[in-house]
Amino acid sequence: MKHPVDIHVGKRVRHRRWMVGMTQQQLAEQVGIKFQQIQKYETGMNRVSASRLWDMASALSVPVSFFFEGLEDHTDEITSDTIPGDILADKEALELVRSYYAIPENQRRRLFELARVLSDVA
Known part of the structure; x- marks a missing residue:
């Protein structure tokens, strides 16, 4: 067991x-x-x-x-x-996190800010 x-x-x-x-x-x-x-x-x-x-x-x-x-x-x-x-x-969440960290850092920061704005609106 x-x-x-x-x-x-x-x-x-x-x-x-x-x-x-x-x-x-x-x-x-x-x-x-x-x-x-x-x-x-x-x-x-x-x-x-x-x-x-x-x-x-x-x-x-x-x-x-x-x-x-x-x-x-x-x-x-x-x-x-x-x-x-x-x-x-959740496999989709893992793929998202993995893809997120594959993005160059400066673009990743901008994407993060966009996600925060979108989540505040939703």
Whole structure:
């Protein structure tokens, strides 16, 4: 049976990997395992050891604590399908954020201001 913490950590691994544009194969190669193991971690099927989590954090350029962020807010609500209120569970939102950070910084600031104006009007 999957443990809610393993599911949460796996989702955070998947979201971060996706945000940096890395495949499961690329992450697996960087941490010295097979991509199938990454799949099992991301679904929460297998528990990630501390040393492996350290390696993945390094490969994904985040602190280890990144994988646990938001867990305390949703401990009773975590299911195997989604984390309620987690905007990163929405693939469209992830694509939007990823595209946003691909825009040059000066244009990104202008886009951000436009979005703020539009959201105030709506």
